[in-house]
Each structure stands twice: as C-alpha cells, then as structure tokens.
Amino acid sequence: MNSRAHAALTLVSVVKYSRSLDLALATTFESVKEQKERSFIQALCYGVMRWYPRLEVLALHLLQKPLKEKDIDIKFLLLLGIYQLGYMRTAEHAAVSATVDACLALKKGWAKRLVNAVLRRYQREKTELNLSLANTPSAKFAHPDWLIQQLREDWPNCWPALLEKNNENPPMHLRVNLSIGNRQQYLEKIENAQLAGNALDMVDSAICLSQAVPVEELPEFSSGHVSVQDVGAQLAVSLLGLSSGLSVLDACAAPGGKTAHIYETESGLAKLVAIDKDANRVALLESTKQRLGTKMQIVQADARQIESWWDGELFDRILLDAPCSASGVIRRHPDIKILRRAEQMPKLRQTQAQLLLKLWPLLKQGGRLVYATCSMFKQENDNQIENHLHKHDDVRVLTITEDWGTPTKYGRQTLPTIDDADGFYYAILEKRKA
Numbered sequence: 471m472n473s474r475a476h477a478a479l480t481l482v483s484v485v486k487y488s489r490s491l492d493l494a495l496a497t498t499f500e501s502v503k504e505q506k507e508r509s510f511i512q513a514l515c516y517g518v519m520r521w522y523p524r525l526e527v528l529a530l531h532l533l534q535k536p537l538k539e540k541d542i543d544i545k546f547l548l549l550l551g552i553y554q555l556g557y558m559r560t561a562e563h564a565a566v567s568a569t570v571d572a573c574l575a576l577k578k579g580w581a582k583r584l585v586n587a588v589l590r591r592y593q594r595e596k597t598e599l600n601l602s603l604a605n606t607p608s609a610k611f612a613h614p615d616w617l618i619q620q621l622r623e624d625w626p627n628c629w630p631a632l633l634e635k636n637n638e639n640p641p642m643h644l645r646v647n648l649s650i651g652n653r654q655q656y657l658e659k660i661e662n663a664q665l666a667g668n669a670l671d672m673v674d675s676a677i678c679l680s681q682a683v684p685v686e687e688l689p690e691f692s693s694g695h696v697s698v699q700d701v702g703a704q705l706a707v708s709l710l711g712l713s714s715g716l717s718v719l720d721a722c723a724a725p726g727g728k729t730a731h732i733y734e735t736e737s738g739l740a741k742l743v744a745i746d747k748d749a750n751r752v753a754l755l756e757s758t759k760q761r762l763g764t765k766m767q768i769v770q771a772d773a774r775q776i777e778s779w780w781d782g783e784l785f786d787r788i789l790l791d792a793p794c795s796a797s798g799v800i801r802r803h804p805d806i807k808i809l810r811r812a813e814q815m816p817k818l819r820q821t822q823a824q825l826l827l828k829l830w831p832l833l834k835q836g837g838r839l840v841y842a843t844c845s846m847f848k849q850e851n852d853n854q855i856e857n858h859l860h861k862h863d864d865v866r867v868l869t870i871t872e873d874w875g876t877p878t879k880y881g882r883q884t885l886p887t888i889d890d891a892d893g894f895y896y897a898i899l900e901k902r903k904a
Contacts, residue, residue: 471501471575472568472571472572472574472575473502473507473510473511473514473568474514474547474550474551474568474569474571474572474575475543475547475572475575475576476498476501476502476511477511477514477515477518477546477550478543478544478546478547478550478572478576479498479543479546479576480494480495480497480498480511480515481494481515481518481519481546481549481550482542482543482546483497484515484519484805484808484809485542485546485808486542488809490803490805490809491515491516491519491803491804491805492803493750494515495511495512495515498511499511513558514550514553514554516804517553517557517558518546518549518550518553519804519805519807519808520612520637520804520807521553521556521557521612521637522549522612522804522807522808523608523609523611523612523613523614523807524603524608524609524610524612525549525552525553526549527603527606527608527609528552528592528599528603528609529545529548529549529552529588531599531602532548532552532588532591532592532599533548533588541578541581543576543578544573544576544578544581544584544585547569547572547573547576547581547585548585548588548589550569551565551566551569551585551588551589551592552589552592554569555589555592555593555596556592556596556600562593565589566586566589566590566593569585569589570582570585570586570589573585611630611633611634611637612633612637612807613633613636613800613807614807614811614812616811616812617797617807617810618633620797620847620849621633621797621846621847624846624847624848625846625885628885628887631887632846632885632886632887632893635801635886635887636800636801636804636886637801638801638886639682639801640700640801640802640892641678641679641682641890642678642679642681642682642683642698643670643676643677643678643679643698643699643700643701643704643891644656644667644676644677644678644679644688644696644697644698644699645675645676645696645697645698645699645704645727645731646675646676646677646695646696647675647694647695647696647697647734647762648674648675648734648735649733649734649735649737650694650695651695653669653674653675653676653677654669656677656689656695656696657669657677659689659690659695660677660679660688660689662689663687663688663689665679665680665681665683665687665688666679666680666681667679667680668680670701672701672704672705672874672889672891673701673704673705673708675704675731675734676701676704677696678701678890685698692761694761694762694763697727697730697731697762699727699731700799700802700891700892700894701889701891702798702844702875702884702889702891702892702893702894703727703728703844703892703894704731705872705874705884705894705896706728706731706789706791706840706842706894706896707728707731707732707735707789708735708872709840709870709896709898710732710787710789710838710840711787711838712732712735712736712739712787713736713738714736714738714739715738715739715740716736716739716740716786716787717739717740717741717783717784717785717786717787718732718739718741718742718743718785718786718787718788718789719743719745719785719787719788719789719829719832720732720742720743720744720745720766720789720791721745721773721788721789721790721791721825721829722745722746722773722790722791722792722793722825723744723745723746723755723768723789723791724744724746724748724751724752724754724755725751725754725755725757725758726744726754726755726757726758726759726764727758728789728791729742729744729755729758729764729766730758730759730762730764732789733762733764733765733766734762734764737765741767741783742764742765742766742767743766743767743769743785744766744767744768744769745768745769745770745771745773745779746770747770747771747772747773748770749770752768752770755768756768773825773828773829774821774824774825774828776828776832780832784832784833784834784837785832785833785834785837786833786834786837787837787838787839787840788829788832788833788837788838788839788840789839789840789842790825790826790829790839790840790841790842791842791843791844792821792822792825792826792841792842792843792850792854793818793821793822794818794822794843794844794845794847794850795810795814795815795818795845795847795850796810796844796845797810797844797845797846797847797893798843798844798845798846798884798892798893798894798895799844799892799893801886801892802892815847815849818850819849819850819854822843822850822854823854823857823858826839826841826854826858827858827861830858830862830865830899830901833901834901835864835901835902835903836900836901836902837900837901838868838898838899838900838901839898839899839901840896840897840898840899841854841855841881841895841896841897841898841899842894842895842896843894843895844892844893844894844895845893845895846883846885846893846895848878850895851878851881851883851895851897852878852879852880852881852895852897855867855879855880855881855897855899856879856880858899864901864902864903865899865900865901865902866899866900866901866902867880867881867897867898867899867900868898868899868900870882870896870897870898874888874889874891875888875889875891875894876888878895880897881895881896881897881898882895882896883895883896
C-alpha cells in the first residue's frame, strides 16, 4: 500500500478510535517491513498530529464543503498533503502526485480530483492562508482552545513560549545505567559509535544526543546500559531518598522507566513493587524488566483497590506518578492534543485525589511519598497537594532544594522553556505523627 495511505489510516485510528499514535503505528508496521518506509510514515503521522489544529483549519478553508464522516481517510490524506507542502522538504510535485495516488490505495479513486485541486490551491495561496491563521488561536498556536486557555491561566508570563515549545521536535535524552558504568564512559561509547551527545547538569545519569537515532544504534542498549528517558522524568528517583533495605512502591509504574531507575540507583532494596492496571502497559513493564534485569514485583491491578494487591506491609517510599493530562509531554506525544479533552479533566483529577487518599495509609511513619505528574496544570499539581493537606494532619511537605525548573507553592515544576525538559511536577510528602 502507498505510504501516505498507510499514514492516513493510522491517523484515522488515532482520531476516530482514540488509540495512541504509538499503538496505531505499531499496528501499521505489522504490514510495513522496510525501515525507511516506516520512518517516513512515522514522520508524516507525528507531523500531522503536531500541527493538527492548524492543518484542520486550513483544510476546512480549502474545501468547498466538509467531507462526510465515511470519508475521514480522505480528510487525513488532505492533511498529510498540506503538511508535506508546508512543513517537509519533499518536492512539491512529488508530494502532490503521491498523495493523489494514495486515493487509489484507499479505493476511493473519485477523490483524486478533489485532493489534487485542494493541494494545488494550497500551493498557490499558501502565504495568504498562513497569515490568516493569526485570527484563530487554535490554528495560530496549533493547540485546542481549552488547552491554550488552561496554560494561559496557569502560566500567564510564559504561556505563548510553552505552546511554541510544545510544537518543536523533542530532544533525545538518555539515562545511563549507573549500576553498570558512569556517564563519562558511556559518552565515550557514543563517540566511538560516531554519535554526539553531552552531559546534562540536572541529574548525573542524563545525556542529550545532538540528533535522535533509533535505539538499535545506541551502544549496549539491548543489554541495559542505557535507556531513553527525558531528563525531567529522571529527577523522580533522586527525590525518594533511597537507601539499602527500604521497601518501595511504584504506583502507576508502566512503562517502567522510573521503576528501573529506582533499582539502578539502589539495588539493595528489600522490596520493589510496580503496579499498573492496564494489561498492555504491564507488558511494557515486563519488557523493561527483562531488558534491564531489574528485580521488581510486577502487579496488574488498580492501585486504588488496595484489597486486591496489598500484602499488609507498609512501604518506606511510594512513588505516585499519577495519571494526568500529559500536558507536559505534548512535544513528545503530539497526539495528546487530540486524545485529551477538557471534559476528561474532572475524572482525571478525581483519580489523582483517590490515589493519594488510598495510598497514603500504606506509608510508614517517617516515610515519604513523591507525587509526580507530567502535567503543567496547577489543578493536577499544587491543588492536589493542597487538597491532601486539608484531609490529613500527618503530612509534612518537604522542600525540594534543587535548582532545576521553577518552584511552586508545594513542589517544583520543570518546563521546556527553562531546562529543555518535559513538563514534570514533583512534590515530596513525609508522613509524621498525627
């Protein structure tokens, strides 16, 4: 099948059936074996998702009337064509002709004339059309209106810069397994492999590659010497205050990057339990465990349903990486612009509060819980901590003394505009006597 037709059907899977882009691409790649074609399809899909709010406005303007729901594949073919003409280095004539040809692969030959006319018109009117986008915030910033408004409320001094950063391709950050070797040694391995990277000051395991590469090209990736993980995510483990003999719970643990980092930092733990309720994500946990040789107990369960998984022994440390809007990782997962909606937010906030409420009794006196999200929304961050404090008189908020990110009322927030890290929030709660 034509690569652009594959890409169009992948995007239909995301938007119509609410599948993550990664899962949709994985399904597509089952029938696409050539790596160069896979890379091209992935670049097309990520690009359209990144600029979807803008591309959709352009397509609606160029069409004389909206397409029928049954022709959503042709809609995405148009978005793919506009994206190629506006954002890729593909020769314009090739982009148009190949996109038109994809109509046949989708068994909709009638659409060839339509697709050709729309793309030719965009070529002619590109400059004027792009200037007109300034009047529509969702198109100007390439984000849904509700997300723009929330960032504007929470970060009034820098919200346009945050939106701009969200639209950039993310850096490729690595986490060196310090239980095997140090960062400088791995930087030398990178150099020997004809790659380039530099150490990041925020955490002693972090490296930023100058250019993203497939993981297969990373030295000793398969043997667990290094993992791909944003530097913002690598901050979590340092906040736990780990030492030998402690019992640790990683709630909502999949895909397992932070769990593995816990073990790499302190292999002498008495117990390390990793929980996730989704079967597909638990499979990712198992894969991470096998690749890195991590000793962890993996449990498939809803962490809120304590009676279904807890053995009655209190934990010294709990990492609660709560489900959230994922507004802090949009540049890495641009399909969040489509998959997250304003009406989902109350339920997400309820889940966060329930997790805090249910897991707090599982913590020993003197123990600490690190609350984390990959969100830049205060409703999911400081507001949740404040609500928890109102409900419990045995909570002490520990000050995070590191200088990364920006301080908030109860924790710290990384922002892509400050550290070029994804947007992570952290707060440390210590259990004291009531």
